[in-house]
Amino acid sequence: MSKAINIRNLSLYYGKAKALKEVTLDIEANKSTAFIGPSGCGKSTLLRCLNRLNDLIEGVKIEGEITISGTNIYDPSIDLTNLRRNVGMVFQKSNPFPLSIYENIAYGLKIAGIKDKSKLDHVVEKSLKGAALWDEVKDRLNESAYGLSGGQQQRLCIARAIAVEPTILLMDEPCSALDPIATAKVEELIKELKKDYTIVIVTHNMQQASRVSDYTAFMFLGELIEFDETKTIFMNPSIQQTNDYISGRFG
Amino acid sequence: MTELEERIDNIRHALVNMASMVETNINNSLKCLTERNKSLSDEIFTQELEVNKLDNEIDTQGIETLALFQPVSEDLRYVVMAMKINKDLERIGDHAVGITRKAVELLEFPTVIEYVELPKMAFSASKMVSDSIKSFISGNKQLAIDVCERDREIDKSYIKISEEIISLMKNDSSIIDGAKFLLLILKDIERIGDLATNIAEDSYYIQTGTIIRHGNLI
Numbered sequence: 341m342s343k344a345i346n347i348r349n350l351s352l353y354y355g356k357a358k359a360l361k362e363v364t365l366d367i368e369a370n371k372s373t374a375f376i377g378p379s380g381c382g383k384s385t386l387l388r389c390l391n392r393l394n395d396l397i398e399g400v401k402i403e404g405e406i407t408i409s410g411t412n413i414y415d416p417s418i419d420l421t422n423l424r425r426n427v428g429m430v431f432q433k434s435n436p437f438p439l440s441i442y443e444n445i446a447y448g449l450k451i452a453g454i455k456d457k458s459k460l461d462h463v464v465e466k467s468l469k470g471a472a473l474w475d476e477v478k479d480r481l482n483e484s485a486y487g488l489s490g491g492q493q494q495r496l497c498i499a500r501a502i503a504v505e506p507t508i509l510l511m512d513e514p515c516s517a518l519d520p521i522a523t524a525k526v527e528e529l530i531k532e533l534k535k536d537y538t539i540v541i542v543t544h545n546m547q548q549a550s551r552v553s554d555y556t557a558f559m560f561l562g563e564l565i566e567f568d569e570t571k572t573i574f575m576n577p578s579i580q581q582t583n584d585y586i587s588g589r590f591g
Numbered sequence: 592m593t594e595l596e597e598r599i600d601n602i603r604h605a606l607v608n609m610a611s612m613v614e615t616n617i618n619n620s621l622k623c624l625t626e627r628n629k630s631l632s633d634e635i636f637t638q639e640l641e642v643n644k645l646d647n648e649i650d651t652q653g654i655e656t657l658a659l660f661q662p663v664s665e666d667l668r669y670v671v672m673a674m675k676i677n678k679d680l681e682r683i684g685d686h687a688v689g690i691t692r693k694a695v696e697l698l699e700f701p702t703v704i705e706y707v708e709l710p711k712m713a714f715s716a717s718k719m720v721s722d723s724i725k726s727f728i729s730g731n732k733q734l735a736i737d738v739c740e741r742d743r744e745i746d747k748s749y750i751k752i753s754e755e756i757i758s759l760m761k762n763d764s765s766i767i768d769g770a771k772f773l774l775l776i777l778k779d780i781e782r783i784g785d786l787a788t789n790i791a792e793d794s795y796y797i798q799t800g801t802i803i804r805h806g807n808l809i
Contacts (some may be wrong), residue, residue, distance in 0.1 A: 547661055565766060574663045576800030583664045 343416065344538040345507060346367035351402035352385055352394065359385050361562040362404070369507075369556070372530055374537040374553035376546065378585065381559040383542045387510050390540060392420060408508065418550040425452075429563060434493035436485035436500075439467075441477050441589035444485045444496055448504040461502055470536075471499035472529050489564030491522020498529065502537070509533060511541040515548060527552050546586055550574045557583045595660045602652050602673045603728070606680070609645040610724040612638050613680050616687035617717045623776040624694035624776065625706045635691045642684040650679040668800060672793040674775065676727060679786040679793075683720060686786075693772040693779075700769030704756060709773075712748040713780050715741065719787035727794040738791035739803065746782035753777050 345367040352360040360382045365375050375383035388394045389406060392413060406413050413423055425448070435492050445464040454460060464481070468474040473495040477488070485496055494514060501509060511530070515523040528550045530539055543549050549556055549570065556573040558566045558581075566573065566582040577583050584590055592600070616638050617633040653674040656662065662670055697703075719738050726735040753774055760770045792804050 492649065546663070550663070575667070577664055586663045587666050 342369045343367060344408065345387075345540075346391075346405075346407040348405040348407070350386070350402070350406060352382075352389060352403075353401040353494040354397070359562050360389070363559075363562075363564045365442060365557060365564055365567055367538065367540060369538050370534055371535070371554040372534045372541060373557065374475050374549035375540070375542045375557050375559060376544075376549050376560035376586075377565075378545075378590070379489055380561075382562040383557075383559050384512055386559070387512055387540060387542045390508070390510055391424050391429055392418075393429065395420075408490045412419075425504045426506050427508045427510060428504070428506040430494070430497050430501055430509065430511045430515050431513050434490060434497050434517070436488070436493050436496050439485060440482045441485050441488070441496065442481040445503045448500065452504065467499040467503040468496075469503050470533070472494045472525060472532070473499055489522070491518050494518060494522070494526060495529065499535070502533070506537065508538045508540065511539065513542055513544060516544065523548070528584060547575075558585060559587070595656070595662060595666060596642065598652065598656045598660065599666060599669055599673075601661075602649060602656070605645055605649050605652065606673055606676060606716060607724070607728060609642055609649070609677070609680050609684075610720070611686065612642050612645075613684045614721055614724075616642070616684055617690075617713075617720065620687045620690040620694065621710060621713045622715070623691050624697070625710055627694075627698055627702075629695045629698060632691050632695055633687060639684055639688050642681060643775050646677055646681040650674060653677070653796070665797065665800075666799045672797045675793050676790050679789045683783050683786045686783050687777045690776050693776050697769055697772050697776075700766075700772075702768045703773050704752075704759065704764050708748065708752050708755075709777065709780075712745060712752065712777075715748070715782040716745055716780050716787065719745070719784055723787045723790035723794060726791055727797070730794075730798050732795055732798050735791040735795040735798075736803075739795075742784050742788040745781060749777060749781040 347363055347365040347367070350360055350363045351358060363386060375386060377383050385394065389402065394400050394402065402414060408427065418502055431538060437447060439447065445467050446460045449463055456505060465474060468477060476492060485493065485568040488496060494517075498509075498514075515526050518526065520579055523567070527548065530541065534554075541549075541553065549550065553570045556570045557564055558573065558577075560581060566577055566579045568577070573582060574586060577586065616635050619635050623629055623631055623635070653670050656670050710758075719741055722734055723738045725731065726738065756770050756773055756777070760767050795801070795803050
């Protein structure tokens with residue numbers, strides 16, 4: 341199995357507080373990896389390190405290395421726009437732009453300089469199909485994205501992320517604001533998407549982690565406690581702390 | 592204690608209760624046989640109804656726990672294996688009843704063999720049941736493996752005693768009607784050993800997450 345992401349001795353400080361402690365982890369390509377752990381364990385912080393979103397926070401200091409496709413993404417020469425195009429992000433709350441459905445998808449491409457209408461039409465259709473949304477919106481592409489349901493808006497955000505052809509998709513609790521039906525659709529979508537993308541998902545929902553991920557990383561107080569195949573983590577973890585957390589005994 | 596832990600504890604108590612009833616029934620059924628006394632049979636049949644009731648209760652508790660709490664890891668193994676152990680205990684209870692019915696039938700016939708080897712085998716099978724349950728309750732992995740290994744002795748005794756009975760039947764055809772019941776009882780005891788082995792294997796799996804069924808002993 342090839343590794344899409346190599347994290348080596350990664351530590352992150354918010355001022356003096358050490359939020360990530362020497363995390364070392366390899367993430368498989370074209371697999372879905374879940375980060376789980378109680379609130380404040382550092383799972384979202386670790387996820388946001390993967391496309392350098394923490395850079396935007398004042399007072400953050402990062403040590404260690406994250407390598408994607410052989411390149412250390414914390415190298416000063418890295419183009420952040422390119423990095424974030426390659427490593428897309430879907431947030432907890434859907435955040436469509438105040439534009440039409442079509443324009444939401446085409447936005448990133450236009451920013452990248454693509455103006456050819458047929459090319460844009462093709463990518464919009466392909467991305468919406470990839471996010472399992474095309475059939476529901478194909479007749480109202482020019483309507484406002486705000487008219488979509490919460491679940492549809494979240495899939496629109498996924499379509500927007502994949503429109504710029506990333507290799508990695510980061511998802512920070514993508515279903516926490518969705519109802520069970522919309523959640524099931526997004527979960528099905530994750531299974532489809534991993535054929536083409538490497539998925540890293542942060543979730544508080546243990547059942548969701550067990551359903552959608554191939555690998556699971558359990559974190560606690562900024563440390564990576566255990567990382568293994570999801571079925572091992574949920575059937576027979578090696579570390580008692582993992583067992584106690586997934587069994588609901590703390591956290 | 593979380594509600595999940597409480598539910599698991601309730602399942603454990605129900606299984607211990609059931610195991611105690613089943614062990615009593617095995618021992619009483621053997622008394623019926625060896626003492627040629629049917630006075631305990633009604634008590635055995637009444638107890639069997641309680642065992643069957645507990646079987647349904649434990650299944651219901653297990654399914655509810657899986658549906659409502661989605662246990663994982665050791666809790667998941669515990670609930671699923673408890674439901675399997677429940678089934679094995681219920682079958683052991685059926686064999687105890689089977690021994691009793693045949694022991695009562697045997698009263699119509701003269702004694703076929705001296706009860707020396709057969710009670711020893713029956714006692715070993717009964718001990719396997721109590722030890723398998725002990726390993727389940729205490730999480731004693733070594734005891735579980737020990738129970739599995741003892742089943743080989745039960746199988747050897749089964750072959751030895753059944754050959755002895757068949758040989759007697761060949762020599763004296765007048766004992767066939769009675770001896771056939773004895774052979775069936777022997778099979779009941781051998782099956783009790785098998786089912787106790789299943790319980791021990793499931794107990795080992797709960798503790799370790801490793802399957803040792805079908806002779807894959809570690």
